[in-house]
Amino acid sequence: MQTHTISAILGALLLALPLGSQAQPVTQGDLTVSDGFMRAMPPNAPVAGGYLTITNNGTADDRLVSASSPEAGEVQVHEMTMNGDVMKMRELPDGLPIPAGQTVTLTPGGNHLMFLKVATPFTEGQTAHATLVFQNAGQLEVPLAVGPMNARKAGGRAPADPHAGH
Amino acid sequence: MTTLSRPSRPARAAGDLYRAVWRWHFYAGLLVLPFLISLSLSGGAYLFKDEIDGWYHSDLKHVAQMSDVTISPDAILASAQEVVPGTAVKFTPPAKAGDTAEVTIATDRGRMAVYVSPYDGLVQGVMPDRTTLSWTIRQLHSLKYFGPYARYAIEIAAGWSVLLVATGLFLWWPRGQKGGVLSVRGTPQRRVFWRDLHAVTGLVAGGFIVFLAVTGMPWSGVWGANVNEWANGSNFGYPSGVRVDVPMSDRKLNDIAQTSWSLEHARIPESPNVGASSITLEQAVAAFDRMGLAPGYAVSLPVTPDGVFTGSVYPDDLSRQRVVHLDQYSGKPLLDMSYGDYGPGGRALEWGINTHLGQTYGLANQIVLLAVCMAIILMSVAAAAMWWKRRPAGRLGVPPMPQNRRVFRGLIAMLALGGVIFPLVGLSLIVMLSLDFCVTRWGGNRGIAAT
Structure with a gap:
């Protein structure tokens, strides 16, 4: 529960902070998707993670059912689970719940989108595109800014200082 | 009485x-x-270590086989490093269809084992190296x-x-x-x-x-360590009979991957001439396959400019024990050792060890x-x-x-x-x-x- 709270706070912070040249938030129905980003792919890399923040402003739960991209042969919604010291990553067969009034972040080391069969590797400065399909909100096109290889968040900078917004 | x-x-x-x-x-x-x-x-x-790990860590060690085509070892390596940033030190190709590839990555939190599907390159999971259930049992045994x-x-x-x-x-x-x-x-x-x-x-x-x-x-700890030093101390730690005429580093085989008892102190040779570019992992794996290393071999990756690719395998079949060092620039084998190169004493000890592990005679060995x-x-x-x-x-x-x-x-x-x-x-x-x-x-x- 604590990590949920922390993610929510971090997500809210990310929303609140002006982060410069990055993809603009996209809103449709009750959902706002923002801070979409990816990492530049190292040579030979066969797959790439996609990260973004989804806020459900409504009163009904929604669900990210699937995703696709013109730049990738396939996009999967993945969950990351920790069991002791063992980390596992799997496709979520039923998609990712977006509870009413909450913010869900897809981050490196957490739940994420997985771009497979990428024809041309993503490079820094480029913008990738994903189409997200939600159970209620329907389809949503979102841009993902490609940052450096080690990017931890949108805009490619170090994690925000919690006091920076004061 | x-x-x-x-x-x-x-x-x-x-x-x-x-x-x-x-x-x-x-x-x-x-x-x-x-x-x-x-x-x-x-x-x-x-x-039953292989059986135990295959069962207990099944979701890391196995994937659904999607096709006959696998992606290149270099792509598997890149995918693993994307999830676990660090220095890749070892690559274990899938031993058979449906197995994952294992990439060992040195990080500031220690070595991590990353399991990657060879079909689509997706990382299935990550765990600290040498913490599988069978490793824990082995450490309890010793x-x-x-x-x-x-x-x-x-x-x-x-x-x-x-x-x-x-x-x-x-x-x-x-x-x-x-x-x-x-x-x-x-x-x-x-x-x-x-x-x-x-x-x-x-x-x-x-x-x-x-x-x-x-x-x-x-x-x-005492007898084993001393006998090992005595038996393998000369000749850079290689069993007598193995010609060693290539430059040697100070690193030992046991530092990079689990090796046979006889070779624990064997030093790793150096790539003699630092070249412009290394061969790819794919080329190294192809070379090991061509040289006939038994499936299940591990490839230790060069981490220094004069480092080498080392393919090693210690299968149940003793005669197929093999260690090959490849020059990381030319791709040529610097040293190629198999069970047959050990002296009679080394062979007897390795037979004893292999049989102690229940490997030499297959299932009968395990059951007895x-x-x-x-x-x-x-x-x-x-x-x-x-x-x-x-x-x-x-x-x-x-x-x-x-x-x-x-x-x-x-x-x-x-x-x-x-x-x-x-x-x-x-x-x-x-x-x-x-x-x-x-x-x-x-x-x-x-x-x-x-x-």
Whole structure:
């Protein structure tokens, strides 16, 4: 529960902070998707993670059912689970719940989108595109800014200082 | 034991020897019984290490086979490093269709094992290196789990088990009794039932116990380490017969990947000429495949400019043990060693180790050793039961001291010989002899005499 709270706070912070040249938030129905980003792919890399923040402003739960991209042969919604010291990553067969009034972040080391069969590797400065399909909100096109290889968040900078917004 | 109460002179001498041996059999058992049970449980399980890891870590080690085509090893490496940033140090290609590839990455939190699907490059999971269930069982078996010094106890226990078998055989030796040689007398209520069960099981398992104790010794902290250095110390740690005419680094094979006992101290050669660009992992893997390394081999990756690609495999089939170092720039083999290159001593030791691990003779090897492990546990239970039934209330019930202590001399001479060969065991024997001496000297026989 604590990590949920922390993610929510971090997500809210990310929303609140002006982060410069990055993809603009996209809103449709009750959902706002923002801070979409990816990492530049190292040579030979066969797959790439996609990260973004989804806020459900409504009163009904929604669900990210699937995703696709013109730049990738396939996009999967993945969950990351920790069991002791063992980390596992799997496709979520039923998609990712977006509870009413909450913010869900897809981050490196957490739940994420997985771009497979990428024809041309993503490079820094480029913008990738994903189409997200939600159970209620329907389809949503979102841009993902490609940052450096080690990017931890949108805009490619170090994690925000919690006091920076004061 | 009423036959011992009023014997004639020659019978008393024989009875004295019997008592002396029995006393030491008792001491040895008391000391090593807990270790033997722990070694049998962990060892019996570790015989099935591949089966155990394949089952317990199935979701990391296996994926649904999607096609006959796999992506390149370099792509698998890149995918693993995307999830776990760090220096890739080892790559283990899938041994068969449906297996994941394993990439070992050195990070500031230690080495991590990353399991990657070779079909789509998706990382299935990550765990700290060498923490699979079978690794944990192995560390429990060697007691390394409890720190670097605990394993010395195993060396002592192994030596004492040989003593147990030798003294046990002497005690078993038929002396005209009507049963308890190959048959079990009585019922579980009676002590003789447990004595016979122990003796008959021991007769069958004894040889195997000595085998396991002796072949386990090469891993031990004092004897094993010294013999390893002595056997492989020259020639850069390579077994005699292996020509070593390439530049050598200070790193040892054991530092980069699990290796055979004989090669633990073998140093890794250097790529002689630093070139402009390294061959790709795909080219290295192709070279190892071309050279016929058995499936399941691991590739240690060069991490320095003069480093090498090292392909190594230690399969169940001893003759296919192989270590090949490739120049990371030219891709040419610098050193190519197989079981056939070891000397006769090295081959014998590696055979012993491989058989101890239950690998040499396949499933039969595993089943026979599992049966021995179960026999050891049965004997331990029987030993505890017969001691409990014989033991005077509230006392330890050490078998009585022989009246003529000279019979000890032969026994001690034998122990001394064993003690010189296995110094740590010898040291523990001296401690036990002194304790026994003190107990009988100052404690008298009052507290410990039995029946």
